[in-house]
Structure formats: structure tokens, C-alpha cells
Amino acid sequence: MNVKKPFFALLVMGSLLVSCSVSKVARMDRKVIEGNWTLNNVSYEGKSGNFKSVLFNDANANCFIGSHWFFRNNNSTGSYWLMDGSDCTGGDRFIRWSVVDRGGLANQLQFKFIDEKYKDISGGVGYRLDIASLTEEQMTLKSKVSVDGEPITIVYKFSKE
Template sequence: MNKTLILFAALATALSSCSVSKQARQQENTLSGTWILNNVSYENGEGNFSSVIFNDAKDICFEGSNWFFRNNNNTGRYTIAQSTLCEGGDRYIRWSVVDGSPNQLQLKRIDEKYKDISGGVGYRLNISEMTENAMVLKSNVSVGAERVTIVYEFTKK
């Protein structure tokens, strides 16, 4: 009886640690669909900034990019338009919403066959705002000794 109780308690603990909150599930459902990244800007820093985002492309290349999130298997993609500054095309991702304060969008790059191409490197963006039609994500980065926040503003298509 004692072993059964210990086994049940261990199983309950394991299952609860893998679950996500109701709010995170709701945000995953809201995220599902196609979004446009309208603007990439910077907060908490002085001067002009430019960055390479997700170890992929310059920030300007992401403006106007299309993002698709599929919540039934937590995969998706973002598409960057081809230009003289940007190598266009689809980039595939695996994503999830992580409970926290605030909740975070976690993503990593994969190939079209769902295999990791990032060497295990992933990214977490704070979910600053999320409605059915608009989303603001923020990530903190260091520029020398200064902390700068990259702000990503999306609208749902």
C-alpha cells in the first residue's frame, strides 16, 4: 500500500510539472493563425540600434514578415521577403508558451521535417500584450553594459 501511494504521488508530481496553465493554453490558442510583424523597435537604450534577430537576419528584414503558428503540434514558420538587404524565404519553428511572470513565447528553429537546426539554441520572448488581433513581444539583450529591450509588434491577419 505504501509503495502504491509513493508511486501515485510521484506520477502526479511528474504530470503536473509537464502541464501548462489555463492562461498559457489560452495564449497558445490565441496565437494560432497568421500574424504580421509590423514593427521592430528598441526601448531602454539611447542612440540608434540594429541587430541580427534569432541569429538569422537584420531587424529591418523582420518588419513586414509573416508568421504562422499552428497550435495542434506547436510548429510554424516565419517568412521574410527577399530584398537587397534580406535573404527571403521560410524559416520553420517549434514554439510553446511558457508559464512565468510574464508568460513567454519560446521558439527554436527547425527544418521542414521538424528536425532541430539550431544546435539546441532557443529564444524566449516576454508576452507583453496579447489580444485576438494584436500582440507585443519583448526580449532583453545586452549592448555593452546597457540592457536594451527589443519590441516586436504584431497584428493578426
């Protein structure tokens, strides 16, 4: 019996498992993020003035103030809920989410839109937000965008429900 073949097969399988697994840091962030959150504030860094922005190609930023977000860790699904308003279409939006460990850079929360049956409805398009801070009670996410060729950071401040 050739001992090298089983050893090599185990080595390859182990490498595949490690390369496909979620990092320890990302797993810890996922556990903290799991649950219900309220988006309390959307602000802008990098440029002063009044902004009218559409977030996640969905609704105006003011529609997101007070929105409720839910993240389920065991199957990476969740949702956010917007209230009806004069320029806001209320209701649930379903998402599939994950945490991306960028090795030395800020981890990112990423999500894309899905339907009630967990099927992708965004054509593979998704969103990534830097996790600026994360505790059991508070979460601050940031995304960099360009306005008139100048960088601006959108800041999302959440509190755990």
C-alpha cells in the same frame, strides 16, 4: 492486499502528470497565439539612436518588418517568412515554439529553428521573448539585450491576420 501500494503509485503518477503539463495560463496564451500574424514594427526602448541589429541570428531588423508568422498549437510548430530584399534573404524559417509560464512574471514565447522534418537545426539554441501584451488581434513581445554594456529592449509589434 496492501492498499497503500496502489494509492502511492497513483499519487506518484498524478504528480508526474501535473508537473509535466502546461499551465492553464500558458495554454490560454497558446490558443490566442495560434494562427497567422504579421510583424508590423520593431523598435527599441532604453536608449535613443539608430540601431542596426540582426534578429534571431538571421537577418537585419528591417527584413522582419512585414514578415508573416504562423503558429500551430497542436504540434508546437510554425514558421516565419521574410521577403527578399537588398540585404534580406527571403523564404520560410521553420520553428518549434512554446509558451513558458514564469509564475508571476511575464509569460514568454520561446522558439528554436527546425527543418521541414521537424528536426532541431540550431543545436538546442533558442530564443525567449517576454509576452508584454496579447489579445485576439495584437501581440507585443519584448527581448532584453545589451549594447555597449547598456540594457536595451527590442519591441516586436504583431497584428493577427
